[in-house]
Amino acid sequence: MASHSVNPPEDSAAAEAAPNTVPPRRGSLSFRSRAERSSSETLSVEIMERSRSRPMASYASKRSDSDKLGSQREIDDDEARFVYINDPERSNLAARLPNNAIKTTKYTILTFLPRNLFEQFHRVAYIYFLILAGLNQVPQLGVFSPAASILPLAFVLGVTAVKDGYEDWRRSRSDRNENNRVALVLVPGDREFRPTPWKYVRVGEVIKVAADESIPCDMVLLATSDPAGVAYVQTINLDGESNLKTRYAKQEMQSTAPEALSGLIRCEKPNRNIYGFLASVNVDFPTGTAATKPVSLGQSNIILRGCELKNTSWVVGVAVYTGQDTKVMLNSSGAPSKRSRLESQMNREVILLAATLFALCSIVAILAGVWLVDHRHELDTLPYYRKQDLSEPQVGKYNYYGIGAETVFAFLMSVILFQVMIPIALYISMELVRLGQAFFMIQDKNMFDEATKTRFQCRALNINEDLGQIKYVFSDKTGTLTENKMEFRCASVRGVDYSHGEEESLFSSVSSGETRKPKTSVKIDPELMDAIKGGQGIEKANLARDFFLALATCNTVVPILVETPDPSVKLIDYQGESPDEQALVYAAAAYGFMLVERTSGHIVVDVLGERQRFNVLGLHEFDSDRKRMSVVIGFPDKTIKLFVKGADNSMFGVIRKNIDLDIIRETETNLHAYSSMGLRTLVIGMREFSIDVFEEWHSAYEKASQSLIGRAKLLRAVAANVERDLNILGASGIEDKLQQGVPEAIESLRQAGIKVWVLTGDKQETAISIGFSCKLLTREMTQIVINSNSKEACRKSLQDAASTARRLKAAPDSESTFSGTGSMQTPLALIIDGTSLVHILDTELEDELFEVATVCDVVLCCRVAPMQKAGIVTLIKNRTDDMTLAIGDGANDVSMIQMADVGIGISGQEGRQAVMASDFAMGQFRFLVPLLLVHGHWNYQRMAYMIMYNFYRNSVFVFLLFCVLYSVIYTALPTIIVGVLDKDVSRKTLLKYPKLYRAGQNNERYNLKLFVLTMMDSLWQSLTVFYIPYLAYRRSTIDGPSLGDLLILAVVLVVNIHLAMDVFQWNWITHASLWGCIVATIICVIIIDCIWMFPGYWAIFHIMGTRLFWACLFGILVASMVPRFTTKALTEYLMPSDVQLARELEKSEETNLSNSSEIPLSTFSQL
């Protein structure tokens, strides 16, 4: 301990100085803006290990699941944090621990300006604009007015700064709200709990949390209102899952009053791992006999900040991690700010253009220098230069600083003149275009979710066009592909299939004038109902009753009463870690076996209208080895039965085979039918205990549960010993309801060349069955399963997988994996689980995984942790240039959503975390199809064209200026309009041919080749614009302003006709903006020429009166467009792109349509 007591114990100062461990977060609304909500404010933690891994009635310490993930090791003193229960002073003595205040803001008032500007100037172009603005301040260059030259940049910077500042202010406001929430903290001296703001909570303090309150920090449970030490927490604000998770207080601490408790917890240093918690506790008993034996604490003994306490009237815990140290804050990885692919590609072109600009300016400067040197003796008197200034008696120099300086000035001045080469207006136009595109995406009625009344949301405005270039879609399963609603569909009782749910269940439990109904009703099969009621013989009725009793009892579901408007009616909401179990319990309730009450010792079930109390004598939890769970139930009539339910392959091994062979065979047939329908199946068995068997089991069970070492293993052995010779009761089929249109959407995406990867926290079997039901997996696919427990095993299975893949893939070309249908190869599916990923991610095995995964057509990752989801996205992002998209609904998807190039949140569900972190939010998975295939395609196409066109147009101006120095009229409007409105192919066609999406994936519309071609075209066009008038007016009386007018009109016409040639669809807005722009330019020129102050007074009228002018203008237009038109016509005809062909198809279909609609009309008229 001595080694730790270095720092002074001034905890508040220490807290202030606590390092801000939260990296800067992305600009858009963060998860913190939910200050209004009463719920906690924390980010994604999914408590992965859900479902049957924990028993209802666990009594004392259990190894946490993190053990499995390999974190079981002794904590060294150096790596440990020492928390003295109920002694915050001593806990904070050793190290500077932060207090519980959180800070998610990026800036302070002082750092705002420098830091924000620093971030903004990451855009290469802004630096360029800054240099230019600086140049404009040099008076000798005074090309434009200095103030005006700063304005555009200042405007762009200012708007962004205000936006960032506002968001940061909102964050700080919600931080403040969060920090000032009140928790009950035990004051050590007073022995009573006092309300304290969250921000003052310190490590070591004991906190009491009441039901439905949020947990203020990560704390180890000391005691709960339940005598067994059980507490339920809801993580709905973390991961959007509404079911409860169970946590336990250690019996060793539960038994002592929290006020009197003291002890030392040794735990890990704060880390991001939310599945693991490694600690041990030495409890000092008040009697003075210090407990010497440390008790280990695990994942199930800690409740994390951000959870909410449910169904437990209070818990008391000791704070172990506070503020920025909480797992939730450590996991709130700030999203890297996203920049669209096109924009980063644009940086390349910006640099290229800057080089061209530099070259042009150098040429200008060198020529200027040469000329000055040539004429150095004449400069004094040269009529058009004359550096001598004779105004004053002393001969001065007129704006002349020597040949060297003049050359430099010439260079800088040409930089200023040619600055439009990289147009700041492009950046403004891009923002405007994105705004327009966002508007159309939001307005699209095909992306409006009728069920939840949510429309599409654009949360990030700067990556619209990335939607057109996606190659990988990483999808969450629960809540994204599926509705997270399990539905009981089929039952097979004694080999008879009952799967015709038709009738509404009428059962409700009435006691003391209060009616209780299950919250969700399940359709029941009348035949089965009849069987239960005894209509098909008493034996059958008993079996059916046992079947449903098993469903109602063999689980860990907790019934919670929900008030309804009618005070005499209450709804029973079944809460549990496994949605399957919930579905089974709801089904049992519908058939008249309603679970009404559950405590750790007994269960109350309303059996066909009559309440019965069953004793729970023992519960064998689910584990992945046995793949089943069981309960020992003491019936009111003193019989004792063991109910078992589990996966079919594990159950058939323990079922008594010597009798009921027919039933077993029938059940197997039914099971096969269910699973081929995509249902999740469970087999239910029963064993009646004789007194002897019960006694034997009971003593073994008691012994095992009280042992301190290897308890789980012993309990497993007890369970395995007793779960045998079962009578088969039946089987159930549960549907994990897919969201609407998911299989079709996946098929469309696959056609579009997008790889869909499903990353789920579910079990492997579940993941595979969902894979089949959403058509991700097909029967003809070869599945490669990687399911290993060690690094070496992973390496080996990866190598095997790679060789299998090589063998099966005739063509090693990775392109071929996109081809999908029609290829001769066997499609491959890779299924990998989270445990394997632990050993693979962040090691050298990543490369091998990447190779295998990219060869496979489908990748399914099951039991993955949130950070692993992000890790998989990174795996692809780091190794390819392909664009990735992540879609999910829960907080466990946040890291993945932030990591991917495009993150999409499913809105409309309870949890808002995913939406808050996302770039786009929508109601349904299937909206991905219109979003990517239609809007993504259009956005990409439009933006790519607009950028290219802007570069083109400005270089035309510059190349022209290079020849003749004159001002520039801006023609931004038509580009913006085209950038917002034009569409190459209609929605219908895009959806009909999903493969058209590949245009974006292959960068067809914006690449270096296209850029170079465009630049060459612009060079040719500017040459014609300059040289045709130059040669035509050589040796004529043409004056400068007149020629300038001609050039301006010519260049505006040329760039707009160029645009007109590329417009795909002409609607009235396009017409208006394009022709309007030309007319506006002419009007502008006329107005300027009507002002006598300018040298060009009346020039336009003079020159328009000459035929030569019109001949020049017309000649320029045609000559400049001929190469482009020719190339366009040739490529469209000889090498048509898919998009081009689709346009032709569309057109011919339309003409056919209009023809066919005309024919009947004409025949009609003839009649």
Place this chain on the structure above:
Amino acid sequence: MQNANGSTAGSSSASGEASAPLRNSKRPKYSRFTQQELPACKPILTPRWVISVFTLIGIIFVPIGLAALAASNKVVEIVYRYDDDCVPPNMVNMKVAYIQNDTIDKTCTKTLKVPKHMSQPIYVYYQLDNFYQNHRRYVKSRNDAQLRKASEANETSGCDPERTANGAPIVPCGLIAWSLFNDTYSFAIRNRNLTVNKKDISWKSDRDHKFGKDVYPRNFQNSTLRGGAKLNLTKPLSEQEDLIVWMRTAALPTFRKLYGRIEQDLVINDAITVQLQNNYNTYSFSGKKTLVLSTSSWIGGKNDFLGIAYLTVGGLCFFLAVAFTIVYLVKPRKLGDPSYLSWNRNPAGH
């Protein structure tokens, strides 16, 4: 595929109808604009279009080109470069000294032959070469306010380095006015003077609005360094047409400026005697001075370029029309044939 999408769309709209009575304020309002379904024309470059566009351009351009060439050929031009000729043989090596020496008589006489019949009006131009009237220092060096209003005579901003002389403002100030061209020409045929009409050689708009009727030259060409012509101090600027013409600065370094008009026909082989005053100093920057007598046509002066350009473009378009016809015949492709789609052409995706 189509069925799948159809069903998706269908079901969504069905559910929409079902929940229609519910509040749906958030639901986007349908309009053809917001759904991006405005009626639009979708032009496609069909072979017929391409060929007819090229043919049409050819049909328009070739005749215009021919007409322009013909017009240019009909223009008769007498071009006489005199800057070298008019330097006395003894001073050929010291041209600058010659031109700067005010004591030498700069009169220079030359006889020009009329090559073809020239019908009136015959325009008299002077042409300067290598004179950058479009230089940024030069173009800026003027003050339009001063030229227009007598009251603003003191307004000389922007006129550097020719703002003031001997402490007083110059009217008209600036380099442009200062460097006013001052060679003069007079013509005679068979010893009879040809009158050169110097009226209305400038733009009417300039005379009426840019140069004031009550603005008189003041303190002009009084500094030690003399640039060019002096102005008649008794005439308002609006009547000093040579100045007005000069002040409309040329766009290109080789330019002509109108000197006057001869309003009578000149007959072939007539000998015109030109008497010029060779005053203007272009020798210091080796600029050329040329006297031009020219008729005009609808296309302007004598310049074959535009005609040739039109003929070239027109011819090229005809050629392209033929070339495209051949391409379309040799490699016929039905427009909108799905079998050309890349995934149909090559099922393996290569």
